[in-house]
Structures are given as C-alpha cells and as structure tokens.
Amino acid sequence: MPVFLDTAEPDFASRFEALLTAKREDSPDVDDAVAAIISDVRARGDTALIGLTERFDRLALKPGGLAITAAEVDAEIARVPPADRAALDHAAERIRAYHVRQMPTDASWTDPEGATLGWRWTPVEAAGLYVPGGLASYPSSVLMNAIPAKVAGVERLAICVPTPDGVINPLVMYAARTAGVDEIYRIGGAQAIAALAYGTESIAPVDKITGPGNAYVAAAKRRVFGRVGIDMIAGPSEILVIADGTSDPDWIALDLMSQAEHDESAQSILITTDAAFGRQVADAVEARLQTLERRAIAGASWRDFGAVITVADLSEAAHLSDRIAPEHLELCVEDPRSLSRQIRHAGAIFLGHWTPEAIGDYVGGPNHVLPTARSARFSSGLSVLDFLKRTTLAEMTPEALAAIGPSAERLASAESLEAHGLSVAARRERLNKSGQ
Template sequence: MPVFLDTRDPDFEERFRALLGTKREDSPDVDDTVAAIIADVRARGDAALIELTERFDRLRLTPETLAIGRDEVDAIIADVPEADRAALTLAAERIRAYHARQMPEDARWTDPEGATLGWRWTAVASAGLYVPGGIASYPSSVLMNAIPAKVAGVERLAICVPTPDGQVNPHVMLAARIAGVDEIYRVGGAQAIAALAYGTETIAPVDKITGPGNAYVAAAKRRVFGRVGIDMIAGPSEILVIADADNDPDWIALDLMSQAEHDKSAQSILVTDDAAFGRKVAEAVDARLQTLERRAVAGESWRDFGAVITVRDLDEAATLSDRIAPEHLELCVADPEALSARCRHAGAIFLGAWTPEAIGDYVGGPNHVLPTARSARFSSGLSVMDFVKRTTLAQMTPEALAAVGPAAERLARAESLEAHGLSVAARREKLNAPES
C-alpha cells in the first residue's frame, strides 16, 4: 500500500520528511570493475571491446562488425510496421520543432568605454549517445537525445547500443535513422563509454556523452567526466500529480501507473485537496493493477514508494511540490496556469487534465530526459544547450584600456599578481609615450 498523508495530521511533517528522504536506488559498488574495464579498453582498444562483448553479450564481433553499417540498418528497419514509422516520424518532427527554438543567440555590443564585448555559441563537434539494451531500450530516448544534438549542429553523432545475443531493436535503429545519427556500434556497458571517451582503432573518441544506462554505465560516465562532457546521471523516474476532485480517478490512476511501470524504484505521488478523491484514485490504481501487463513492476513501485497526500488547498500543494522538486509535475486542476506559476522547481510541467505525462514521453515536443531525485532544484532537462558551448569575446581599444586598465592594475596588485598588472601597464605606457 502507498502511504497516505494529510497535511492536517500532527505527524505530517515528520512523515513527509521521511518520504522525501526515502532512498529508492540500490547503487551497487561497481567502481573497481568499471575502472578495470576502462583501463582495458584504453590499453587494447577494439580487442578489448570484442572480448568484453563476447563475455557480456554472448556475441562474437570483429573490428569490421563492431559498427552496424548503413545497409544492415536498412535491412533491420524494413520490418518496422508503417504505423510505427509514422509515429516515430511525427514524434521526431515535434521534438525537432520544439528544440529548434532553444538555439541560443550570439551577442556583441560596444560599451560606453569603447570595449566590444559579447559571446558566441558553437556546437560540440562530436557526441556519443548510449542506448541501453533489453527492456529499457527505448526508441523515444534515441530521439530525445539525438535530435537536440543534431539541432545544435553536432557534426558527428555516434550511438553505442548493446545487442545481447545479436538481437538488435529495429525501432531503435529506425529512431537513429530518423534522428540523423551518423554511426552505430553494437557495444554496451562501461566498455562502450570507455570507447566513446578514449577512442579505439574503429571508434573515434567523442567530446560529449549522453544517455541513460545501468550502474556500470553510470559509473563509467562519472569516471570519464572531465575527459569528455556528460549529461546528468539519471536516477529512477518520478511523477507528482496535483489533482482536484473534478478529475476522472481512472485517468489520474493511469498517469501514476505510467510512471510506476517504468521501474520498481520509480515513484508516483498524488497530491489532492480532496481526501475522498485521493481514496478513489487509490482504488482505481488497485483496479488497474489487476490487469496491467507490467503490474508486477508497477505494483511494487506503487506499494513501496507511492504516496497520496491530502492538502488543505492548492497553495499548500505548490509548497509541497517545490520541496519535492519533481521530475514530472502534472497539474490537473481548474486553473493549471495559475498553479504552474506557483511551482518553481520541476523538470517538466504538464498543464491540465488533457495533458497526460505520457504525451511528454513521446510526442509533446519537450525533452523527456529530465532531472530526477530533487535535482530540478538546480538542473534542467536535456536540451540543445547540452550540445553547444559559449566562447566569450572581448576587444579593448587603446581608449578603453586607458579607462579600465588602472583598475585592473590595482586589483592585480591586491592579488600579488605582478605580471597581470604589468601586461596592462606596458600597454598603457605606450599610450602615454610621446608619438614617435
């Protein structure tokens, strides 16, 4: 059974804190194993990849078959039903249209002292996208990671995806094709991250690695961070639904279950201003859990981490939401816009009962790679910004240097950095010197 809380209960604060503090993730310590795998790939390149792939994925490769070539992809995606192809294409178009608006703008201006200042954005040259194998191999995640990179202008985008026993997911291949991925390698785990970060004879190194993965992949990403850029290390998924009594309990139950079915460590929380409605939703969840295909996973998630919280009013709901800083926030209330304005910390907000979170997973347009585990307090979902970087620009004139140089010299002296000051002073002296 999920926990039922009510802000009017005397022990609410204590129980809410306990809910906030719940550890939902087992993080097995795989760091030594991962360090050894990375060292092996750095030392032996392709040979290590081939050996590790045989061991972990029971698949015998050669340097020539590490990559899944264009023709092979053609053959694999030929079997995807036309309706699925159309759905992926629609999703890709909507994601592309949304992310195209995120391209940041360059700036350049001249200030009153005559200094020309500004900045310029450029794309990361190459990126690698990790795609998990097996049950968590989601074509939608390929679109969500690859499209922002391509919109940003990344020239070379490589995917690594494990293919246990040689099984390739055709939808993943099609999503890669639609998103414009340039290279695909059938390598997984920490060895894939090592190959992307350091390169092998066959796989050229990339500058940035994104994408979800298991504990080995996450540990490997942490280890190569600095050598390359990485995206966030995602934890289990979460949803917070704020719903008033004017909702169909079954809709809300399904929204909660669409999060719970991801993973037994996922968390689904309902906040409502009507205790009776909360109970109705819980009943609807129980009914759905009788038949859902993934009822084992969803049931375990709901039982262990689910919560139904009754609040006095929606202001209180917003306050709780900000303390949770949810990855996904669904606002099924009469005025979702007004409530949204009061919620500051959330990865993505879905406004109104006609916007189930699942829309955002596929065809809404915004990215579904979002900050988990309360990190929406300080971080954002994946975007074009993850694949560009800013170079600041400054150009002084002799007059501008005359105006601001003395202050720089003063501060250099205060910091005991003499050469800093001299590099400015030498130029200013030239200005003061009589014309030659």
C-alpha cells in the same frame, strides 16, 4: 498500499521528510569493475571490446564488425511497421520543432567605455549517445538525445547500443536514422563509454556522452567526466500529480502507473485538495493493477514508494511540490496556468486534464530527459545547450584600455599578481608616450 499523508495531521512534517529522503535505489558498488574495464579498453582497444561483448552480450564480433552497417540498418528498418514509422516521424518532427526554438543567440555590443564585448555559441564537434539494450532500449530516448545534438549542429553523432545475443531493435535503428545519427556500434556497458571517451581502432573518441544506462554505465560516465562532457546521471523516474478532484480518478491512476511501470524504484505521488478523490484514485490504481501487463513492477513501485497526500489548498500543494522538486509534474486542476506560476522546482510541467505525462515521453516536443532525485532544484532537462558551448569575447580599443586598465592594475596589485598588472601597464605606457 502507498502511504497516505495529510498536512492536517500532527506528524505530517516528519512523515513527509521521511518520504523525501527515502532511499529508492540500491547503488551496487561496481566502481572497481568499471575501472578495470576502462583500463582494458584503453590498453587493448577493439580487442577488449570484442572480448567484453562476447562475455556480457554472448555475441562473437569479428574485428571490423563493431559498427552496424548502413545495409544492416536498412534491413532492420524494413521490418518496422508503417504505423510505427509514422508515429516516430511525427514524434521526431515535434521534438525537432521544440528544440529548434531553444537555440541561443550570439551577442556583441560596444559599451560606454569603448569595450566591445559579447559571446558566441558553437556546437560540440562529436557526441556519443548511449542506448541501453534489451527491455529498456527505447526508440523515444534515441530521438530525445539525438535530435537536440543534431539541432545544435553536432557533426558526428555516434550511438552505442548493446545487442545481447545479436538481437537488434528495428525501431531503435529507425529512430537513429530519422534523427540523423552518423555511426552505430553494437557495444554496451562501461566498455562502450570507455570506447566513446578514449577511442579505439574503429571508434573515434567523442567530446560529450549522453544517455541513460545501468549502474556500470553510470559509473563509467562519472569516471570519464572531465575528459569528455556528460549529461546528468539519471535516477529512477518520478511523477507528482496535483489534482483538485475535477479529473477522472482513473486518468490520474493511469498517469501514476505510467511512471510506476518503468521501474520498481520509480515513484508516483498524488497531492490532492480532496481526500475522497485521493481514495478514489488509490482504488482506481488497485483496479488497474489487476490487469496491467507490467503490474508486478508497477505494483511494487506503488506499494513501496507511492504516496497520496491531502492538502488544505493548492498553495500548500505548490509548496510541497517545490520541496519534492519532481521530475514530472502534472497539474490536473481547473486553472493549471495559475497554479503553475506558483511552482519553482520541476523538470517538466504538464498542464490541465488533457496533458498526460506520457504525451511528453513521446510527442509533446519538450525533452523527456529530465532531472530526477530532487535535482530540479539546481538542474534542467536535456536541451540543445547540452551540445553547445559558449566562448566569451572581449576587444579593447586603446581608449577602452586607458579607461578600464587602471582598475585592473589596482586589483592585480591587491592580489599580488605583478605580471597581470604589468601586462596592462606596458600597453598603457605606450599610449601615454604616444599621447593618446
């Protein structure tokens, strides 16, 4: 059973705090192992990758055989059922349409003192996308990472996806092809991250690495951060549903289970103004847990980390939601737009009874790579901005330098940075001499 809380109870504050701070994930210390793998790949390149792939994925690669060729991709794609292709095409189209709107604009203006200022956005040249192998090898994640990169204008997008025992996921290949991925390598783990960051004989290095992965992949991303850019280090998935009792309890139960089935460390929380409704949802969850294919995983998540919280009103719900700062937030209430305006910290909000979170995982359009573990307080989901960077621009006329230069000289002097001041003063002296 999940924990049941009520804001009216005297010990609510401490129990809620305990829920917020509960550690949901063991972080095995793989840092030394990862450091050794990265060193090995830097030193021995493809040879190291081949050895590590044989060891971890039970797959003997030939030199030159790291890439999955276009012909192999063709062959895998041929095995994808037409209905799966159509669904993935539909998703890709909607994700692309959403992310195109995120493209930021350049700016340039001349201010009253004569300075022309602005900025310009440019794409990262090369990006690498990690795709986990096995059960968690999700075609939808390929779309969610690759499409923003391509919309941003990344020229070279490489995927690393391990293929344990040589098994390739055909729909992952189809997603990569659909999203415009340029290169695919059958390697995984920390060795894949090392190859993307440092390059080997057959894999050119990239500038940015994104995508989910296990503890080895996460530790490797932390280690190469700085040499390349990385996206967030994602924790286990979370959903918070705020419900006023006007939904079908079974719908809410399924929404909670759609996070819980990801991972035993996932967390599903219901906040409701209606205690009886909360109990109905919990009952519906128990009923669904009798039959769900992934009931072992979903049941463990719900038992260990699930919660049903009764609140006095929706304002209280919004307040608690901001303290949780959920990755996914469903507002299953009569007036979701009004409630959404009271929410400040959430990765993604799903409004109303007809927007189950699973829509957002696949075909809604917004990205499903979102901040976990309360990091929505300070960070955002993946977007085209993750594959762009901004260069600021400044151009002074002689008149502008005359107008603002003296303040720069004064501050340089206050900071004891003489050459800074002189670099401005030398130019201003020329202006004075030339009578400008």
